[in-house]
Amino acid sequence: MSKFDVVIVGAGFTGLTAGYALSKKGLKVHIIESDQTPGGLAGTFGFNDDVRVEKFYHHWFNNDVYVPELVRELGLDGDVILLPTRTGMYFNGRMWKLSTPLDLLRFKALSFIDRIRLGLLVFQVRRIKDWKSIEHLTIREWLEPLCGKSVYKIVWEPLINAKFSIFAEAVNAVWMWKKLVLRGSTRNDKGGEELAYFKGGFGRLAEKLVEAIRENGSEVSLGRKVLGVEAQGKTISAIVTDHGTIEGHDYLFTPSFPIIADILKDAADDRWISSLRRVQYLGNMCLVLRLKQSLSETYWLNVNDAGFPFVGVIEHTNFDMPENYKGSHIAYLSRYLAVSDPVWLFSDKEYFDFAMSHLRRMFPKLEDSWVIEYKVWRSEFAQPVTEIGYSDYVPGRTTPFDNAFISNMAQIYPEDRGTNYSIREGRAIADFIEEKRLPS
Numbered sequence: 001m002s003k004f005d006v007v008i009v010g011a012g013f014t015g016l017t018a019g020y021a022l023s024k025k026g027l028k029v030h031i032i033e034s035d036q037t038p039g040g041l042a043g044t045f046g047f048n049d050d051v052r053v054e055k056f057y058h059h060w061f062n063n064d065v066y067v068p069e070l071v072r073e074l075g076l077d078g079d080v081i082l083l084p085t086r087t088g089m090y091f092n093g094r095m096w097k098l099s100t101p102l103d104l105l106r107f108k109a110l111s112f113i114d115r116i117r118l119g120l121l122v123f124q125v126r127r128i129k130d131w132k133s134i135e136h137l138t139i140r141e142w143l144e145p146l147c148g149k150s151v152y153k154i155v156w157e158p159l160i161n162a163k164f165s166i167f168a169e170a171v172n173a174v175w176m177w178k179k180l181v182l183r184g185s186t187r188n189d190k191g192g193e194e195l196a197y198f199k200g201g202f203g204r205l206a207e208k209l210v211e212a213i214r215e216n217g218s219e220v221s222l223g224r225k226v227l228g229v230e231a232q233g234k235t236i237s238a239i240v241t242d243h244g245t246i247e248g249h250d251y252l253f254t255p256s257f258p259i260i261a262d263i264l265k266d267a268a269d270d271r272w273i274s275s276l277r278r279v280q281y282l283g284n285m286c287l288v289l290r291l292k293q294s295l296s297e298t299y300w301l302n303v304n305d306a307g308f309p310f311v312g313v314i315e316h317t318n319f320d321m322p323e324n325y326k327g328s329h330i331a332y333l334s335r336y337l338a339v340s341d342p343v344w345l346f347s348d349k350e351y352f353d354f355a356m357s358h359l360r361r362m363f364p365k366l367e368d369s370w371v372i373e374y375k376v377w378r379s380e381f382a383q384p385v386t387e388i389g390y391s392d393y394v395p396g397r398t399t400p401f402d403n404a405f406i407s408n409m410a411q412i413y414p415e416d417r418g419t420n421y422s423i424r425e426g427r428a429i430a431d432f433i434e435e436k437r438l439p440s
Contacts, residue, residue, distance in 0.1 A: 007248030012040025017426025044203025142173035256381035284382035
């Protein structure tokens with residue numbers, strides 16, 4: 001059995017990018033992934049006629065650096081689409097456009113003064129240069145004094161509640177600060193927002209990375225579950241999978257902390273394993289609808305109406321053209337929730353019926369006959385919860401083992417999870433491993 005220079009657990013974009021970077025440097029890498037497709041949360045699936053789309057909606061912003069950099073390196077920069085987007089808000093039974101500054105001025109759900117306060121918010125948050133200065137505050141404690149109680153109640157509170165569910169009042173202000181700073185810098189010269197998309201979806205980009213890794217003489221194994229490790233003292237000697245063991249010189253773990261804890265629990269001390277489990281997560285249930293007709297003209301519709309159980313309605317084909325999906329229309333309904341929520345146990349049909357009943361409140365003309373196909377995707381560890389003082393307790397890259405390291409989306413902080421930062425972290429951990437490698 002051959003021994004690899006680096007064994008990587010997880011073929012999301014962090015693991016793939018790290019594997020690609022290390023294999024380019026001549027190291028023999030083996031990436032192990034339990035799913036049948038690469039890309040992690042950015043992976044794609046095929047409908048019955050093989051029309052492919054992401055399991056969970058994806059795009060990147062026009063100020064993102066690391067995705068386009070990787071795309072260029074792979075020689076695929078001609079496959080990037082940069083388009084203005086239409087965003088909006090569903091509030092009080094009606095839809096409001098919120099794509100440009102002029103749309104904001106027309107947003108009469110707020111008083112004129114509050115509209116001005118909302119518009120100026122991005123300039124206020126840009127004044128903060130040291131994010132640690134607000135890490136001791138919750139989002140409400142920080143944001144409400146800046147924008148006022150009315151703006152917070154109508155615009156921000158429903159979105160934060162939908163995003164963080166039972167943890168809405170526990171998330172620290174840094175998460176919101178970073179979102180506002182980044183979104184405020186993605187506008188074009190007319191004040192509208194531009195987003196980018198990779199032709200064929202991020203899953204296709206992941207597949208191209210797999211091809212490049214294999215061309216570099218390394219391996220990617222899909223559909224292989226990691227069960228544990230073999231270790232002696234402070235050194236891991238092998239990864240144990242449901243297809244046998246894989247030996248390596250160094251090891252990189254990229255799944256969520258609870259999954260890493262389960263893999264290493266029999267080899268590491270309980271105190272360190274507990275530190276991995278300290279980070280809280282929310283699950284996500286994402287309904288992907290393939291429709292005969294469009295729901296609206298809006299790409300990203302935030303839902304601020306009380307009682308609507310989704311963070312938003314994302315009509316993907318108002319961004320990427322329906323022609324790329326055989327003329328059909330693709331819409332996503334995303335719900336973040338604790339896995340203890342009874343909804344998590346719904347069957348796919350129960351969840352579809354649940355979602356459609358709410359969607360008809362927004363789009364009364366919607367009929368079941370519009371639905372060509374649907375698919376429900378679940379991710380148990382979709383959103384890390386960054387509580388007060390998160391930087392003090394989030395585990396770092398190193399482990400109790402001299403030859404094992406961690407890089408995952410919960411460590412991207414103060415940024416939130418995202419493919420752009422996963423790629424950045426993949427490159428960074430590859431450099432880190434190369435620097436820390438033990439002598440053979």
